[in-house]
Amino acid sequence: MEFRWLKQTNAAEAIVVFGGWAVGPDVFDHLKGPQDVLFVSDYRNLDTDLPDLSGCDHVTLLAWSFGVxxxxxxxxxxxxxxxxxxxxxxxxAPVDAAHGIPPDVMAKTAEGLSEASFVQFLRRTFNAPQPPRVIDIDARRAELHAVAARGAAPAVVFDQAWISGRDRIFPSANQHRAWEGTTIRELPTVAHAPFDHFDSWQALIS
Incomplete structure (x- = not known):
């Protein structure tokens, strides 16, 4: 895992963002708020400890996509x-026919990963053309293989789940099945990366 402070001012509140695959933290650049923000990425291994957050009065997890x-x-x-x-x-369950990304889709994404296919992935993520982004093909393919091999995660209670109705990465129907019993908030017309529909961190985590 890799960590990057997007904002670090010794604030009373902190948000730890477990980000999605290969997209990076710039999708959050426009979000305002007093909170310090730590961005986590690269899930090839999960052995690293988080930085010490004990000085914060309140710490929130925001987990997106494979970050969940x-x-x-x-x-x-x-x-x-x-x-x-x-x-x-x-x-x-990130790779699951009923509760995540269908296994055949995940396998094709990993095996066929290239700069061209990554451009297509970004288009599906945002439901719109995107500027080119640099990708380390070997590292990101290894990350996809690690996510698939790790399988479903232990049960963890989340306070809330946002589900986008136009998510072309994690099918919204699968998300609804996965989060049965959890407080769900829906974004009916929004893509897998919904963050441009928010202007503050508080709006996302409240």
Whole structure:
């Protein structure tokens, strides 16, 4: 796992973002708020400890896409530092025909990964053309294989799950099945990456 502070001011509140695959933190650049923000990425292994968050009065988890299951697997071997947990367009079973990304889709994505296919992935993620992004093909393919091999995560209770109706990565019907019994908030016309529909961190985590 890799960590990057997007904002670090010794604030009383912190948000830890377990991000999605290969997209990076710039999708959050426009979000405003007083909270410090730590971005987590690269789920090839989950052995790393989070930075010390004990000085914060309140810590929230925001887990997006593969970050949902990655967090839950990571949590199994660590003390829970979070007061609130919010999932966005991801599930605890990331590669699953009924509750996540269908296994055949995941396999084709990994085996066929190229700069051209990554451009297509980004288009599906945002439901719109995107500027080119740099991708380390070998590293990101290894990450996909690791996510698939890890399988479904241990059960972790999330306080809320956002589900986008136009998610072309995690089918919304699968997400609804996966989050049965959890408080769900829907974004009916929004893509897998919904963050441009928010202007503040608080709007995402409340």
């Amino acid at each position: 299951a990655a967090y839950a697997h990571w949590q199994e071997g660590h003390a829970d530092p979070f007061d609130r947990k919010v999932a966005v367009n991801g599930t605890l």
